[in-house]
Amino acid sequence: MTTSSEDLKRSAALAALDHVGEGMALGIGTGSTAAHFVRALGARVRDGLGIVGVPTSEETARLCAAEGIPLTTLDDTPHLHLTVDGADEIDPALRLIKGGGGALLREKIVAAASDRMIVIADGSKAVPVLGTFPLPIEVNLFGLGATLREIGLLSAELGLEGPIRRRLGRDGEPFVTDGGHAILDACFGRIPDPEALAATLNTIPGVVEHGLFIGLATQAAIARTDGVEWLPAREANRPHGARP
Numbered sequence: 001m002t003t004s005s006e007d008l009k010r011s012a013a014l015a016a017l018d019h020v021g022e023g024m025a026l027g028i029g030t031g032s033t034a035a036h037f038v039r040a041l042g043a044r045v046r047d048g049l050g051i052v053g054v055p056t057s058e059e060t061a062r063l064c065a066a067e068g069i070p071l072t073t074l075d076d077t078p079h080l081h082l083t084v085d086g087a088d089e090i091d092p093a094l095r096l097i098k099g100g101g102g103a104l105l106r107e108k109i110v111a112a113a114s115d116r117m118i119v120i121a122d123g124s125k126a127v128p129v130l131g132t133f134p135l136p137i138e139v140n141l142f143g144l145g146a147t148l149r150e151i152g153l154l155s156a157e158l159g160l161e162g163p164i165r166r167r168l169g170r171d172g173e174p175f176v177t178d179g180g181h182a183i184l185d186a187c188f189g190r191i192p193d194p195e196a197l198a199a200t201l202n203t204i205p206g207v208v209e210h211g212l213f214i215g216l217a218t219q220a221a222i223a224r225t226d227g228v229e230w231l232p233a234r235e236a237n238r239p240h241g242a243r244p
């Protein structure tokens with residue numbers, strides 16, 4: 001019997017669900033893998049599990065509502081126990097590229113508000129070096145051309161070259177995030193020093209956020225045909241608010 005990629009995503013989601021307990025405040029991720037988690041969590045909630053969730057996108061909020069998962073906001077619940085989310089790439093140090101679904105800003109805010117972040121993914125997302133997946137960068141619509149130029153110039157100083165394109169939606173129109181911003185997809189290829197690139201992007205005024213998640217994931221559940229591999233690069237329970 002063959003195992004489909006959806007089966008693997010579901011296996012990773014179910015492995016993460018084992019870490020959810022009564023009374024938890026959860027960050028709930030976005031994307032097709034996170035959707036498996038939402039559906040499995042919904043079934044547990046209907047069986048009586050008491051949790052509240054903060055969704056990382058309008059799409060996830062709609063799915064949670066359909067599953068009967070009680071939702072809250074970071075205004076009412078600013079400290080979360082655990083976030084479960086997918087990723088586009090995961091390296092051995094648990095550094096991530098996220099934002100393939102365009103939700104990276106809320107995903108990063110929610111992950112940063114959480115004691116722990118479990119990344120769920122099928123094996124295709126585990127890479128030795130980040131960068132094959134184009135890096136999503138959320139930018140303000142004002143000054144978009146100038147921001148794009150600045151990203152190109154500063155990343156070239158780090159030895160990173162390649163096209164940077166404004167993302168289009170399925171309808172061919174420019175993609176707009178839940179926060180009303182644009183996404184640029186930077187096709188740099190290998191990113192040997194993600195910390196340096198993150199620090200550089202953080203200095204560019206029009207950049208709202210970027211898809212490099214560094215020091216946020218505490219564990220990853222990577223589902224392969226022979227089972228779920230956990231990457232515990234660091235033990236869970238990063239002190240709240242402490243980031244390297």
Ligand SMILES: O=C(CO)[C@H](O)[C@H](O)COP(=O)(O)O
Pocket residue numbers: 029030031032033034085086087088097098099100101102103104107
């Ligand atoms: O970062 C994300 C959305 O912004 C997703 O978690 C990431 O794109 C993975 O999605 P999928 O599980 O559908 O492959």
